[in-house]
Amino acid sequence: MVDLQSQYDKIKSEIDASIQEVIDQSAFINGPQVRLFSEELREYLDVESVITCGNGTDGLQIAMMALDFKPGDELIVPAFTYIAAVEVIAVLGLVPVFVDVNPHTFLIDINKIEEKISHKTVAIIPVHLFGQCADMENLLRLADKHGLKIIEDAAQSIGSKYTFSDGRVAQSGTMGNIGVTSFFPSKNLGCFGDGGAMMTNKPELAERMRMIASHGQKRKYIHDAIGVNSRLDTLQAAILRVKLKYLNGYIQSRNQVAKKYDAAFKNHPNLQIPKRMNQSSHVFHQYTLILKDITRESFSKYLAEKGVPTMVYYPLPVHFQEAYRFLGYKKGDFPVAEVLCQEVISLPMHTEMEEEQQSYVIESINSFFE
Numbered sequence: 001m002v003d004l005q006s007q008y009d010k011i012k013s014e015i016d017a018s019i020q021e022v023i024d025q026s027a028f029i030n031g032p033q034v035r036l037f038s039e040e041l042r043e044y045l046d047v048e049s050v051i052t053c054g055n056g057t058d059g060l061q062i063a064m065m066a067l068d069f070k071p072g073d074e075l076i077v078p079a080f081t082y083i084a085a086v087e088v089i090a091v092l093g094l095v096p097v098f099v100d101v102n103p104h105t106f107l108i109d110i111n112k113i114e115e116k117i118s119h120k121t122v123a124i125i126p127v128h129l130f131g132q133c134a135d136m137e138n139l140l141r142l143a144d145k146h147g148l149k150i151i152e153d154a155a156q157s158i159g160s161k162y163t164f165s166d167g168r169v170a171q172s173g174t175m176g177n178i179g180v181t182s183f184f185p186s187k188n189l190g191c192f193g194d195g196g197a198m199m200t201n202k203p204e205l206a207e208r209m210r211m212i213a214s215h216g217q218k219r220k221y222i223h224d225a226i227g228v229n230s231r232l233d234t235l236q237a238a239i240l241r242v243k244l245k246y247l248n249g250y251i252q253s254r255n256q257v258a259k260k261y262d263a264a265f266k267n268h269p270n271l272q273i274p275k276r277m278n279q280s281s282h283v284f285h286q287y288t289l290i291l292k293d294i295t296r297e298s299f300s301k302y303l304a305e306k307g308v309p310t311m312v313y314y315p316l317p318v319h320f321q322e323a324y325r326f327l328g329y330k331k332g333d334f335p336v337a338e339v340l341c342q343e344v345i346s347l348p349m350h351t352e353m354e355e356e357q358q359s360y361v362i363e364s365i366n367s368f369f370e
């Protein structure tokens with residue numbers, strides 16, 4: 001599905017030197033590379049502040065803590081997503097309220113949000129799933145109308161750009177009150193372990209998140225808020241400084257792979273290619289097909305036998321998860337998410353895919369239908 005080894009091999013000398021520098025300095029916690037990386041990412045994203053943290057899930061938690069939501073407050077999240085945002089909402093005693101997604105883009109369905117807004121709703125969490133931005137212009141309009149906050153889950157979409165109708169272009173994760181991303185190794189900007197960051201244009205939120213991420217303290221041993229301990233490792237920051245320089249190139253490679261898949265499958269009767277949003281560029285964290293009139297298991301098994309890996313992101317909608325049964329949702333509540341979970345399949349997608357490798361994947365898929 002991914003080839004992190006070949007990616008590393010190409011930049012090995014730079015990465016190794018960067019790691020060695022940290023070891024030589026022995027500044028393992030909050031070393032200078034952490035500040036330098038945040039500054040470089042801040043410039044890349046053209047945002048006021050980047051605050052690094054231990055992982056993407058922590059980032060979401062710190063964001064919600066900084067926005068000072070109270071137990072019982074409701075946050076709107078897509079029903080078809082990775083679990084992180086839902087989990088953090090529940091951990092903080094807040095209430096996740098699910099909304100169905102668009103069957104073609106996999107992104108939160110803007111037309112189904114308003115009916116879920118109540119007097120308890122405090123925020124919407126668009127997840128820029130698979131690498132393209134949700135409909136931010138309309139989301140921001142809705143949030144404005146109802147006085148809600150927006151936390152963007154940009155864990156899969158770092159580097160994707162959204163164009164507003166007035167022509168303004170913004171990076172994913174920089175449009176809401178707070179954006180959060182992850183540097184998990186397989187993410188588009190991945191490190192060699194765990195890492196994450198929060199982005200904001202609001203100085204007071206930046207200060208609050210920085211404080212919360214550091215035990216709620218601004219000065220050592222003086223705790224002004226309930227905090228957590230969530231830091232980006234200096235070694236990871238050193239690696240990310242190198243990899244950030246290659247991010248645009250990586251995005252280009254992923255788009256080339258996606259284009260070739262698109263061309264191969266666009267008129268296929270059983271395969272529906274992922275739809276691109278007009279307003280957002282796509283960074284293809286995943287290339288996800290929808291299977292029509294074939295069983296996914298036989299398809300994936302056939303490909304596995306040919307040595308082609310596939311993955312299902314995600315096999316179960318959040319309202320069907322055992323852990324969230326207590327919320328009281330039932331089958332049929334989010335029909336699009338329920339069907340997608342049965343029909344989606346993601347193909348190998350990474351920055352080091354050779355023409356030949358991809359041709360083999362495509363040929364293998366085509367041969368399934370022969």
Ligand SMILES: *Cc1c(COP(=O)(O)O)cnc(C)c1O
Pocket residue numbers: 055056057058082084085127153155156181182183184194195196
């Ligand atoms: C990976 C991911 C996260 C969580 O990131 P971690 O760094 O693994 O905690 C959150 N949301 C989405 C959509 C993700 O894909």
